[in-house]
Amino acid sequence: MDYAAIVILEILYMIAFLTLISAGLAIVFGMMRVINLAHGEFVMLGGYATIAAAKAGINVYFAMLVISPIVVGIIGLVVERLIVRFLYGRMIDIMLATWGLSLLLIGLVTLIFGNTPVSVPTPIPGYQIGHYQMGGYNLFVIAVAVVLICAMWFTLRYTRVGLIARGAMQGREVVSALGYNPSLIYMLTFTVGAALSGLAGGVMAPLTGLLPSIGGAYIAKAFITVITGGAAVISGTLSTATLFGTVDQIVSFATTPVLGEIAMLALALVLLRLMPQGITGQFFRNST
Amino acid sequence: MTGAAFGIGRIHWNWLAALVIVLAALPLVSETNTPTLLAIWALFALSLALMWGYAGILSFGHAAYFGLGAYTYAIASFNIGESTVPVLLALIVPAVVAAIIGAMMFYGRISDVYLGVMTLVVTLILNRFMNATAGDAYKIGNARLGGFNGIPAFPTLNVPGEPNMEVYGTAYYYVVIVGLLLAYLIARWILASAFGRTLIGIRENELRMELLGYNVPAYKTAIFSVSGAMAGLAGCLFANWAEIVTPSVFSLGTTAEVLIWVIVGGLGTLIGPMIAAVALGSLKLELGHQTTVDNSLVLGAILILVVLLLPRGFAPSFVAWRRRFAQSQVHRRQARGTRRRRIALQEAKQ
Amino acid sequence: MSEPVVETQELAVRFGGVLAVDHVNFLLRERELRCLIGPNGAGKSTFFKSITGQIRGANASGRVLIRGQDVTGWSTHQIVRLGIGIKTQVPSVMNGLTVAENLWLSARRTAGHDGAEAAVDEVLAELELGAIARRPVGELAHGQRQLVEIGTVLANKPWLVLLDEPAAGLTNVETERLIAIIKRINQTATLIVVDHDMHFVRTLDSLITVFHQGAILVEGHAQKVLTDPSVREVYLGNRA
Numbered sequence: 073m074d075y076a077a078i079v080i081l082e083i084l085y086m087i088a089f090l091t092l093i094s095a096g097l098a099i100v101f102g103m104m105r106v107i108n109l110a111h112g113e114f115v116m117l118g119g120y121a122t123i124a125a126a127k128a129g130i131n132v133y134f135a136m137l138v139i140s141p142i143v144v145g146i147i148g149l150v151v152e153r154l155i156v157r158f159l160y161g162r163m164i165d166i167m168l169a170t171w172g173l174s175l176l177l178i179g180l181v182t183l184i185f186g187n188t189p190v191s192v193p194t195p196i197p198g199y200q201i202g203h204y205q206m207g208g209y210n211l212f213v214i215a216v217a218v219v220l221i222c223a224m225w226f227t228l229r230y231t232r233v234g235l236i237a238r239g240a241m242q243g244r245e246v247v248s249a250l251g252y253n254p255s256l257i258y259m260l261t262f263t264v265g266a267a268l269s270g271l272a273g274g275v276m277a278p279l280t281g282l283l284p285s286i287g288g289a290y291i292a293k294a295f296i297t298v299i300t301g302g303a304a305v306i307s308g309t310l311s312t313a314t315l316f317g318t319v320d321q322i323v324s325f326a327t328t329p330v331l332g333e334i335a336m337l338a339l340a341l342v343l344l345r346l347m348p349q350g351i352t353g354q355f356f357r358n359s360t
Numbered sequence: 361m362t363g364a365a366f367g368i369g370r371i372h373w374n375w376l377a378a379l380v381i382v383l384a385a386l387p388l389v390s391e392t393n394t395p396t397l398l399a400i401w402a403l404f405a406l407s408l409a410l411m412w413g414y415a416g417i418l419s420f421g422h423a424a425y426f427g428l429g430a431y432t433y434a435i436a437s438f439n440i441g442e443s444t445v446p447v448l449l450a451l452i453v454p455a456v457v458a459a460i461i462g463a464m465m466f467y468g469r470i471s472d473v474y475l476g477v478m479t480l481v482v483t484l485i486l487n488r489f490m491n492a493t494a495g496d497a498y499k500i501g502n503a504r505l506g507g508f509n510g511i512p513a514f515p516t517l518n519v520p521g522e523p524n525m526e527v528y529g530t531a532y533y534y535v536v537i538v539g540l541l542l543a544y545l546i547a548r549w550i551l552a553s554a555f556g557r558t559l560i561g562i563r564e565n566e567l568r569m570e571l572l573g574y575n576v577p578a579y580k581t582a583i584f585s586v587s588g589a590m591a592g593l594a595g596c597l598f599a600n601w602a603e604i605v606t607p608s609v610f611s612l613g614t615t616a617e618v619l620i621w622v623i624v625g626g627l628g629t630l631i632g633p634m635i636a637a638v639a640l641g642s643l644k645l646e647l648g649h650q651t652t653v654d655n656s657l658v659l660g661a662i663l664i665l666v667v668l669l670l671p672r673g674f675a676p677s678f679v680a681w682r683r684r685f686a687q688s689q690v691h692r693r694q695a696r697g698t699r700r701r702r703i704a705l706q707e708a709k710q
Numbered sequence: 711m712s713e714p715v716v717e718t719q720e721l722a723v724r725f726g727g728v729l730a731v732d733h734v735n736f737l738l739r740e741r742e743l744r745c746l747i748g749p750n751g752a753g754k755s756t757f758f759k760s761i762t763g764q765i766r767g768a769n770a771s772g773r774v775l776i777r778g779q780d781v782t783g784w785s786t787h788q789i790v791r792l793g794i795g796i797k798t799q800v801p802s803v804m805n806g807l808t809v810a811e812n813l814w815l816s817a818r819r820t821a822g823h824d825g826a827e828a829a830v831d832e833v834l835a836e837l838e839l840g841a842i843a844r845r846p847v848g849e850l851a852h853g854q855r856q857l858v859e860i861g862t863v864l865a866n867k868p869w870l871v872l873l874d875e876p877a878a879g880l881t882n883v884e885t886e887r888l889i890a891i892i893k894r895i896n897q898t899a900t901l902i903v904v905d906h907d908m909h910f911v912r913t914l915d916s917l918i919t920v921f922h923q924g925a926i927l928v929e930g931h932a933q934k935v936l937t938d939p940s941v942r943e944v945y946l947g948n949r950a
Contacts, residue, residue: 172663179657330492564804573790
């Protein structure tokens with residue numbers, strides 16, 4: 073019974089983790105068909121921002137929930153103005169340019185922070201379930217993911233900003249036709265996407281030692297979660313995060329964590345082959 | 361269609377001969393360790409340039425076949441002890457795996473972005489798997505896979521049939537150069553053939569080629585497999601050069617580098633990416649000696665700039681120029697011919 | 711009575727909830743010239759695509775036979791290899807290659823490596839494309855591109871030619887030329903032409919099949935069909 077509770081919690085945590093790290097990429101992909109291969113580095117930068125702020129004495133929750141999103145949001149804005157805005161519509165070129173950006177950011181961070189891992193302790197203590205010791209911070213991660221998804225869903229469904237955003241998902245012309253400047257909307261979207269990535273990085277920072285190269289681990293998972301999810305930002309990300317999180321954890325518990333990750337990747341391959349439009353391209357077609 | 365058709369220029373045999381002479385004489389003036397590595401990288405670039413530039417297939421995970429070639433050689437040579445069969449296997453295994461994955465993608469009409477993603481995922485799977493194979497439980501025959509430490513100290517290349525006559529140093533350099541030249545000539549031969557022309561047509565318009573009766577998925581799978589075999593050869597040669605094989609051969613970094621070489625060198629040519637591999641590879645080795653400027657930073661900046669400013673790389677503008685030059689030559693020759701005929705006519709009248 | 715060349719039996723194509731082709735029974739005989747017309751959304755193009763293998767699987771039911779051979783479920787390139795040439799609605803050519811190279815790729819499949827050049831020269835002469843043979847197709851005007859595409863269709867000597875909106879975007883002069891070409895093709899091959907241009911269809915003066923809401927409304931000779939009141943109603947709405 074306790075074991076079941078552990079497994080469920082770990083699955084929920086995995087789903088929350090995937091959702092968090094994919095949210096930023098999902099917005100940018102769902103709205104603008106931009107595949108940002110530097111997304112992992114945005115997450116990494118969020119982590120470094122939190123750790124630097126925490127080490128400077130700022131409250132760690134403030135650092136991860138406020139400072140990281142702002143810092144990475146600004147970086148995203150700069151990136152959009154300097155690189156991405158010239159490449160809209162050219163998906164492959166955007167993938168290549170953002171891959172270059174990811175290398176650039178890794179190089180920069182290595183120069184500034186060096187190659188040794190930095191970390192910050194988890195602010196929430198563990199607790200017991202029966203015979204098992206659970207990390208308490210995982211619950212916080214799950215909570216943040218839930219709040220984030222609800223906020224995103226509410227914004228997209230019930231606010232004017234969300235309406236414009238959903239219009240933009242249909243195409244540039246729709247935005248212009250509504251009387252809004254598409255360039256401005258795209259710029260804001262990319263910035264928000266970056267900010268969310270930074271948030272994810274900040275929240276995850278206490279759980280792992282941070283290295284400049286850690287983005288690689290995030291990008292792979294975020295990538296497959298978003299692409300197999302399809303165009304619908306929220307239902308797409310949620311469905312694949314749930315699917316992958318569950319498969320990953322169940323296989324991990326049954327065998328090893330590595331096999332769990334490989335199972336997730338292999339599943340992604342199968343899904344891509346069978347449903348190239350993503351899960352929400354095939355089912356749930358008119359969801360957000 | 362002979363000569364300079366389909367956007368493929370003629371081979372300039374005199375330039376090629378000159379290059380061969382230079383390469384052959386190189387060991388007289390310099391060490392061969394670095395040139396060998398650069399030639400291996402050029403071969404790797406060639407494999408992607410052929411597939412991407414001429415068949416239009418962009419793989420975001422070409423390192424998978426490079427790595428498979430390297431690991432296949434290491435594992436096979438550990439078990440067999442003589443290098444001829446392992447080299448052959450290092451060609452066959454990547455070719456077969458590429459054929460399977462290629463068929464799965466192309467017969468499913470996967471292309472563009474989704475192709476990129478799937479090929480990336482394949483490389484990731486291999487990378488993750490190999491990184492986790494530490495311990496005695498993970499071995500194939502005598503060879504322990506070694507996890508992220510990889511497989512060291514496997515028997516390197518020997519003269520076929522003579523397991524005790526090792527090929528290393530300058531002799532190995534010549535082997536690699538010959539391999540590279542052969543691969544280049546084979547690539548050119550493919551491009552000059554009807555198969556190659558068909559691939560170019562497929563790159564230009566898949567639907568039309570299908571409407572003309574060509575089995576497009578079969579063609580794409582075939583070139584994907586050939587390209588995989590070439591990358592596998594590069595991996596095998598790399599294994600022999602490095603004398604150790606680690607999961608980094610499957611890394612995102614490796615796959616990113618070969619993409620950058622092809623883009624910078626020029627999509628749509630073979631020589632461009634090979635030169636870029638040598639140039640950027642040398643740059644990377646030089647940067648490795650110091651810590652002020654980071655290699656990733658430079659490579660990343662180069663990639664961004666090339667995509668923004670020269671989306672097809674440096675060489676295609678050169679190719680377009682060469683085409684215009686060739687056509688102006690044709691016109692000049694025709695004009696000369698016309699002039700001669702006119703003069704002959706006038707003389708005949710008199 | 712000449713042999714049936716294309717036959718469909720209860721062919722139906724469904725997209726989501728919409729029945730785009732509604733259990734159509736179609737028959738085309740050797741050396742016919744048939745025009746498919748109908749208002750937008752009538753199902754002509756869908757029908758056209760489904761007989762060439764471009765729509766298969768879950769969406770389609772019924773049978774397609776070509777010269778008696780059941781080709782239901784065959785992939786496009788397999789069907790084409792029976793000797794069929796297809797021109798698409800939007801010109802589908804290799805933009806980065808020259809006119810001659812485009813034609814070569816088509817001719818080579820049937821004429822082999824040796825005969826291909828001769829076949830290319832034949833098509834260049836017949837369609838009067840010699841002057842632009844070495845120009846990249848992407849640089850040509852729309853009318854010329856349509857002509858090049860027809861050239862690629864003809865270069866591998868098909869006995870059945872399917873043209874989807876060949877007159878689209880052509881000037882009157884170009885349309886006259888197209889009509890002459892079509893008549894010439896019809897001397898040796900069977901043709902299906904899908905188009906909207908009524909003047910063009912009328913000048914071709916052939917058998918016409920009128921599609922409406924996914925089914926065949928009327929079939930018959932041009933003069934009869936084009937004056938048929940139900941056809942006018944379908945095109946013009948409920949007007950006298």
